Amino acid sequence: MNDESRPRPVFDPGIPVADRAVLAAAPERLVAASLPAPAPPAVTAATVAARVLWIPAFAVFYGVLPGGWLRVFFLASLDQDDLVGGALRWxxxxxxxxxxxxxxxxxxxxxxxxxxxxxxxxxSFTGWVIGALRHLREPAAARAAREHHGRYLLPADFDRPAARLLVRAQRAVDAVLRSQSHRTGLLDDVGNTVVLPRQEWAIASTLAEHTRLRRERVVQQTERLSPRVRALLEPQERALALSARSVTVRIEALEAYARRAGEADDAFHESRVLAALPEQNARYRDLLAGTVGDEMAAAEIRGMAEDARRTERALREEVADALDTTPELALPKDQEETR
Structure with a gap:
């Protein structure tokens, strides 16, 4: 799928806002709902042993010994431009x-x-140990991706038909939320902010289920089944087709709403143009009042242009006369023979 037919990740509106922000900022941590959930971080014996040795040494070096001064001297020895930024990274x-x-x-x-x-x-030693232990915790994005697995959907969760429909829905939602009518409160801005993400999630969830069912049908290899078994599967096909039609109707309703928002934008723009007409008309009247002066100025400019043309002709005539009267350069005799 190219970028135009590739939907963006969709998040369940029920996910806490803070976790949604963390997930959206770290898409590389997300795992498709069609794949197994990420496993919690495993702590091996080697990891524990390394931490038992590293954390106290780290705390002693920076919390008790002059490790901070040694680090500053080290950065200064590298002749780095961003010495302060390197020292303040903690x-x-x-x-x-x-x-x-x-x-x-x-x-x-x-x-x-x-x-x-x-x-x-x-x-100081205790403080640096606590700081090191906090740094070793599971990253917030990894934790959120693991805990909310299945409550966000990625492009890998949709096949081509589902992805195309979801892209249509997302474009319609974006058109409404980015419209001037929504930003200025002409539409139900609160309802749009709450309802449209729910609609997007509901549509995405249905399309993801369609994708799972179609992928299961591919695995079933219906061409290898007997007519009797295929007949048993026909009601499933009809149910899937009806559901696909139903979600398409919902998407078409979103697209119609987006068109209404666009028409509202046009009407709002037109109203602003009409509101500015009186002031603009006054400026145009002032412009027309200055046309008399413009005509006088145009006559003066035409006279100056005529003077410039006469001057040019006189200069060209002087140059032509000078060329006619200039003697030809006579070369020495030996140079003429070598030519």
Missing amino acids: GRLPVLAMMLTPALQVLLLLLGQQEAAVLLAAV
Whole structure:
């Protein structure tokens, strides 16, 4: 399918808004409803062992030792243009903590406050361990894609007939929601925002089920079945055809609504043009009042053009006379022989 016949992902309006936003921002995490749901992240023994070693070392390096200063010096040694951006990739608070903690520890030690220095190191170590553990959690997009699997539909969930119908529905929905009439509140903007996504999801769900049934029919290889068995399958064919016709009628209704929205846009545009006519007419009247001055200016410009033509003719005549009276360049005799 090309891009024009390829529908966009469709999300169940019942999915929480925050999760829908996360899913829409990470389409690479989505798994088609026709495929098995993503498995939860597996933690192997090797992963656990690596984390047991890596997390404390990470927390000691950045939370207790001057790892932040070492990182800044390392980035500076690379002569990077974005030194600040590279240093702040964890955020301002962690960077501030890992830069100030070593200095405060040294200061406390110099003041003889060993207990306070140890306490500060322990607090910093604990904070960096917690931060590392939070970083190791399952990404929000992966979690949402797994938990809401089946409540979003991708292009892979539709065969060609279903995809074409869904694209028609999505174009109609987009035409309404992008119309000026909707944006200015001339249409039921609240109803459009709520009802149209529900209609899109209902249509997509039905078309996905049509696709599953047609794919099952291909697997059945009806040409290999006996006439008696094929006769048993005929009611299923009729039911699928009736359902396809029903969803097509719904899509046609959406398209008719989109056309009405377009006609409302035209009428709104026309009303704005009519509202601006009085002010425009006044400007045109001012323009006509200045035509007398324009005629006088045109006469003056024509006179200037005639003067320019006379000057040009005089210059051309002088150049022609100069060419007629200029003697031919005489070459030396030896150069004439070599020519």
